[in-house]
Amino acid sequence: MVVAREHEGTSQTPAERRPGAGEVAAALLRALPAEIVRTDTTTRAAYASDGSVFRQVPAAVVLPRDADDVAGALEAARETGAPVVSRGGGTSIAGNAISEGVVLDFSRHMDRIVSIDPDARTAVVQPGVVLDDLRAAAERHGLTFGPDPSTHSRCTLGGMIGNNACGSHSVRWGTTADNVIGLRGLLADGRPFDAGRGTSGDPAVDAELIRLRDAHLASLRTGLGRFSRQVSGYGLHHLLPENGFDVAKALVGSESTCAIVTEATVRLVPSPPVRLLVVFGFPDVFEAATAAADLARCDVLTVEGMADDLIQALRSRPGRAGAGSELPPGRGWLYCEVGGQDREEALERAARTAAVVRERFPEAGERIVRDPAEARALWRIREAGAGIAARMADGGEAWANWEDSAVPVDNLAAYLRDLYDLMAEHGLRGIPYGHFGEGCLHLRCDFDLHTDRGLAAYRAFMNAAADLVTGHGGSVSGEHGDGRARSELLARMYPSELLDAFAQFKGVFDAERRLNPGVLVDPDPLDAALRPGPGHDRLDLLPVHALSTDGGSFARAVGRCVGVGACRNLHTGSMCPSFKATRDEVHSTRGRARVLAEMLRGETLTDGWRSTEVREALDLCLSCKACASDCPVEVDMATYKAEFLHRHYARRLRPMAHLSMGWLPVWSRLVTAAAPVARATNALLARPRVAALVKRAGGIEPRRRMIRFAETTLRRWMRRRGPAQAAPGAVGTAGKRTGGSSAGTEQIYNVKETASPTPSPRDDRPAVVLWPDTFTNFHEPGTGRAAVEVLEALGYRVELPAGSVCCGLTWHSTGQLGMVRRALRHALDALEVQLAAGYPVVGLEPSCTVMLRDEVRELLPDDPRARRLAEQTTTLAELVAEHEGEWPFGRLDAAAVAQVHCHQEAKGSYGADLAVLRRLGVDPDVIGSGCCGLAGNFGFERGHWEVSQSCAERELYPKVRAAAAEDVILADGFSCRTQITQGTDRTGSHLAEVLRTALRPDRPEKETRD
Known part of the structure; x- marks a missing residue:
């Protein structure tokens, strides 16, 4: 019998004997090619957690290419007794994609859509296929895969099968189990299976399953399958005769505890050509939950709910104060999507749905969203719920685990009221949202998971909540599986x-309980192996950045990553460019956060801030800051990288790239001190042998072309223009120092030598300060000259700070934070009078503008001038777009390719730029792939060439190469323009240069804005 199969190689079960990582690695390397076996500590740390609060460091990670590789991994696991778990996108919230043994990551290679049969409406897929890729392929035939969890852009079909994922459209198309036709793969002992309706593919297994079923007929009929979202435990009701003895469906939701799936046949459904979103607003979330039952019976595709708590948490984020303003009034909302063959049919269904709500809930508001872009923006709020809910409106942490409960939809309102009462009784807060139309509720609570006392309170709440949901006829899990979070509660x-x-069901397939032990059967305690548990932050130190939104704690900042995996989006968004290039979990924002967390814990990574493993994980981070905005919880890996490098190299020899490029402001100033020196330097660097020697000495990528130095800097050009045109320097500030700068900084910045002359007292134009960043001042002063002419044409008097200044960007990206703070203090000294006078500070280089607006407050939190500088800094586009006076520009009527600087996209907005371009008659095709790939020093550092070019080849290079000769190539960032120049036969232009081109020679006295 299968259940009685003896264990091979040892008399102990995997739970009793845990082999060492070296033993497992050796066995895997004997069975598999080395290139698909990852046993390095960095990788193991990156896979230590998934989207849950649980942590298990694996012995090894295998990236199988086919079923034979899976068989080899299972053979090695049998040899050593190591447990095995399957993993897709790693977005599991319940902790069912982690293991102390072997993790099989199917997302890297086994990601092929084998076939689509539009007539049969089926698809055959490998487990690593991303859901959105399947949906895109099916959409060409007017079909889609019905279940669509909010992680649809990165979750895999294998993961969805493992967890019986559902998503917002399951109210119409059901769970993953409802849409699976057949499964193929391997059992733990290496036997193949081919499960479907009526068979597992193995007569012996079928016989065991039939005996099991017949012995428990009454329990299976009365205890399972009572409502659509009852997914806790195994789906044994699918084995019932009336359900066709469907073994494939019974295995869906088994969380990798029974078998390893290598191929699946799934059902596709017709996709409505037109979809419209109807949003309803209710006085509170309880009325929304009551209305959900009525709407679920309407002809709708979704009934998604959320409470005001979620919107308030979102609005608490920087720059998101107006989020959700498009929602109808209320404190609870339902998203109802309707479909139709055409717009008229969709509108008719939307109207009928709205009429149902108006009849029963007269106080409800409604809004039919006709604009697809606006509907997409509203959906993003709902889909980002897991990340948004991870932080309360006051910044408090909130955790999953009672994350996925479900009740029959008619019981939802009562259950939700009781759940709020239970949270209040236990002194907890939470943010509810979820699939209200099927009674499924997502909720993150502000559990204290950091202390022993907090863990005891957490356990007490979880047990009480399980009793509560059971009392309402519900399930502790509604779609994400039980995992380590809730398996203990099945009892x-x-x-x-x-x-x-x-x-018994697990025993039929995995008699030795080697597959994902601790889940569903013989469960691990729900408070064991918690990632944020006691001791997780033993290496936490006072950071240089204030980390104001994380209470000054580096550990808490790193702990922002809850693992939702938005950084793993391959085709959309700006985050994370290095992962998009390598598809390596280590190079995702989540992977790096996990490695940093392991460093802080000090168990797997024991060298602390000196860790080479962490340095390697951070090496390919471009510091583009996309994660600071694209990540639902705003993980800012660029800042964490700077903090790590600052400590890692403290009192140690730094790489030459940190000296050659980190200190670029100093070298640039020295080289451009005199025109002959700059001219001679450029001539020498143009010689291949000299350039090669310099690049080798400076740690610079040999395939890069060296940048050039300006013979006439922007400052020198301003001085030569004379005070009448330049109107530089605030009166009485030339050469003045107000303290706060160190002697070292004073040597770097010779203030008196470069101070600007006093302006003419007759010049009463409003003043602006142009920030002379390193790149504009010393390398491409033409951009600065164009900006000066544009600003003067708008009626401004242009000043420069009183002396050479630098925001410290290049020091920041190389983790030389002491120099950054000194540079910023010096800048505040140089700007003090102008800031006090309220002059706007105009930034031309987007990365420097972000330093002045964002980083300065985090690095100098106690200096009131830093806050003033942040508030008064503006971009050229913002100043031009808000200008109310004479409009001195003509129309260009041109097409353009626009590369938005990654820092501007992450920490600012391109809205003002678009407004100005529209007024100029420039139609921009905005690059949507994020960072250009050069990213300051990153693309110039040796070893980064392939990733840098891969980033550019995603969209930037192809669009620039395809642009017509007369099209404008727009790029405000110096790095972006350098990447374009060195990777294509085109050159990029700054907005200032485009505006100067558009200046009218016969500027009118007055023209109102359009």
């Missing part, structure tokens, strides 16, 4: 007879 939900049936 509170199901009678012992069903628990015995679950154990």
Whole structure:
């Protein structure tokens, strides 16, 4: 019999004997090619967690290419007794994609859509296929895959099958189990299976399953399948005769505890050509939950709900104060999507749906969203719920685990009221949202998972919540599986007879309990192996950055990453460019956060801030800051990288790239001190042998062309223009120092030598300060000259700071934070009078503008001048767009390719730029792939060439190469223009240069704005 199969190689079960990582690695390398076996500590740390709060450091990670590789991994696991778990996108919230043994990551290679049969409406896929890729392929035939969790852009079909994922459209198209036709793969002992309706593909297994089923017929019929979102435990009701003895469906939701799936046949459904979103607003979330039951019975595709708590948490984020303003009034909302063959049919269904709500809930507001872009923006709020809910409106942490409960939809409002009462009784707060139309509720609570006392309170709440949901006829899990979060609670939900049936079912497929032990059967305690548990932050130190939104704690900042995996989006968004290039979990924002967390814990990575493993994980981070905005919880890996490098190299020799490029402001100033020196330097660097020697000495990528130095800097050009045109320098500030700068900084910045002359007292134009960043001042002063002419044409008097200044960007990106703070203090000294006078500070280089607006407050939090500088800094586009006076520009009527600087996209807005371009008659095709790939020093550092070019080849290079000769190539960032020049036969232009081109020679006295 299968259940009685003896264990091969040892008499101990995997739970009793955990082999060492070296033993597992050796066995895997004997069975598999080395290139698909990852046993390095960095990788193991990156895979230590998924989207949950649990942590298990694996012995090894395998990236299988086919079923034979899976068989080899299973053979090695049998040899060593190591447990095995399957993993897709790693977005599991319940902790069902981690293991102390072997992790099989199917997302890297086994990601092929084998076939689509539009007539049969089926698709055959490998487990690593990303859901959105399948949906895009099916959409060409007017079809889609119905279940669509909010992680649809990165979750895999294998993960969805493992967890029985559902998503917002399951109210119409059901769970993943409802849409699976057949599964193929391997059992733990290496035997193949081919499960479907009526068979597992193995007569012996079928016989065991039939005996199991017949022994528990009454329990299976009364205890399972009672409502659509009852997914806790195994789906044994699919084995019932009336359900066709469907073994494939029974295996869906088994969380990799029974078998390893290598191929699946799934059902596709017709996709409505037109979809419209109807949003309803209710006085509170309880009325929204009551209305959900009525709407679920309407002809709708979704009934998604959320409470005001979620919107308030979102609005608490920087720059998101107006989020959700498009929602109708209320404190609870439902998203109802309707479909139709054409717009008229969709509108008719939307109207009918709205009429149902108006009849029963007269106080509800409604809004039919006709604009697809606006609908997409509203959906993003709902889909980002897991990340948004991870931080309360006051910044408090909130955690999953009671994240996925479900009740019959008619019971939802009562259950939700009781759940709020239970949270209040336990002194907890939470943010509810979810699939209200099917009674499924997502909720993150502000558990204290950091202390022993907090863990005891957490356990007490989880047990009480399990009793509560069971009392409402519900399930502790509604779609994400039980995992380590809720498997222990199955004993509170199901009678012992069903628990015995679950154990027998696992035994049929995995007699030795080697596959994902601790989940569903013989569960691990729900408070064991918690990632944020006591001791997770033993190496936490006072950071240089204030980390104001994280209470000054580096550990808490790193802990922002809850693992939702938005950084793994391959085709959309700006985050994370290095992962998009390598598809390596280590190079995702989440992977790096996990490695940093392991460093802080000090168990797997024991060298602390000196860790080479962390340095390697951070090496390919471009510091583009996309994660600071694209990540739902705003993980800012660029800042964490700077903090790590600052400590890693403290009192140690730094790489030459940190000296050659980190200190670029100093070298640039020295080289451009005199025109002959700059001219001679450029001539020498143009010689291949000299350039090669310099690049080798400076740690610079040999395939890069060296940048040039300006013979006439922007400052020198301003001085030569004379005070009448330049109107530089605030009166009385030339050469003045107000303290706060160190002697070292004074040597770097010779203030008196470069101070600007006093302006003419007759010049009463409003003043602006042009920030002379390193790149504009010393390398491409033409951009600065164009900006001066444009600003003067707008009626401004242009000043420069009183002396050479630098925001410290290049020091920041190389982790030389002491120099950054000194540079910023000096800048505040040089700007003090102008800031006090309220002059706007105009930034031309987007990365420097972000330093002045954002980083200065984090690095100098106690200096009131820093806050003033942040508030008064503006971009040229913002100043031009808000200008109310004479409009001195003509129309260009041109097309353009526009590369938005990654820092501007992450920490600012391109809205003002678009407004100005529209007024100029420039139609920009805005690059949507994020960072250009050069990213300051990153693309110039040796070893980064391939990733840098891969980033540019995603969209930037192809669009620039395809642009017509007369099209404008727009790029405000010096790095972006350098990447374009060195990677194509085109050159990029700054907005200032485009505006100067558009200046009218006969500027009118007055022209109102359009």
